[in-house]
Amino acid sequence: MDAIFLQILNGLDKGSAYALIALGLTLIFGTLGVVNFAHGALFMLGAFCAVTLQKLFSLSYTVIDETQKDFLGNPLKVEVSYLEGWFGKDLGGALADWSVPLSILIAIPIMVVIGFIMERGLIRHFYKRPHADQILVTFGLAIVLQEIVKYFFGANPIQTPAPQAFRGALDFGVLVGFEPGAVIYPFWRLVYFLFAAVLIGAVFAFLRFTTFGMVVRAGMADRETVGLLGINIDKRFTIMFGIAAAVAGLAGVMYTPILSPHYHMGMDFLVISFVVVVVGGMGSLPGAVAAGFLLGILQSFASMNEVKAVIPGIDQVIIYLVAIVILLVRPRGLMGKAGVMEE
16 A cells, blocks of 8 residues: 555656646647647746756855965865855855745746747747647747757756755655655655645636636637627737746746756657647646646556566556547547537
8 A cells, every 4th residue: 555655646746747737738729729839848948947046046256265274274265155145154055945946936927928929929820820830830949949958058967956955755654644664755746746736726716716717718618709899818818828838837947856957858748748638638727637647647657666567668658558548438538528629
């Protein structure tokens, strides 16, 4: 039971990333009808917002420390970070330590602006074009973005540690009645799951309980009728594109301590996230979230040594096998509805 419980935790952790990226994809597809293959790049850009802030916080200058001497008795030159010089050692060190969570503050406006630029500058020209054209242009945009990141940050993964308070592990098994030491789980992975749950809940609450969100949901169901009521639905959909970009970016920011950011990480998550969207049902926000967690848990169980010993390589294909089975049984996906995204 402890092994099963551990795999469920691993699945929820991985499924959180799938669900967040798939949620943003579904928001864009459900509102604009655009297949955005650059969405994985937005996840990657969010991760590099955290990398950038960490690098800025680590900038330092050289000072002469009279309290430290070399073997000849001369004062030593030491590096002092600008944060510590400006705010003191305690506060400056705390800011540097918490650079990943603080990256949220810069990632939100940056990702919203990037989303606006993408939608207004490029994607709006492809609304009425075939989905194949949309895939080609957004996939090309994703390659351009990742090459830009590769140019400035290099090709190697960049370690971005979690705050010191969350670098340990929690004896989670004791909390649910297992023996001490049976289920040891990293703190930050639990933080990521809770963060994803809060962010997903915030998006659904925004769409359900605000006037803006209700208009958007109405526009997703019947865009022409909402437009006839005198509502500028195109402007609202552009804002939703920015929100979807911010969701993907925040997912990338908080994932950096789990997976060291590298320029190709967006592509690694993109294909799986599209499978998640299709399995959940095109245009279905609850379906995208449910499928993300479901496939994350299944992939976690498939990665167990006991399972791979029976079916080698099953962890690499389990998501696609499940997708094939679900689509054969229910072509619209788990929660897809007739007519929502059909002509």
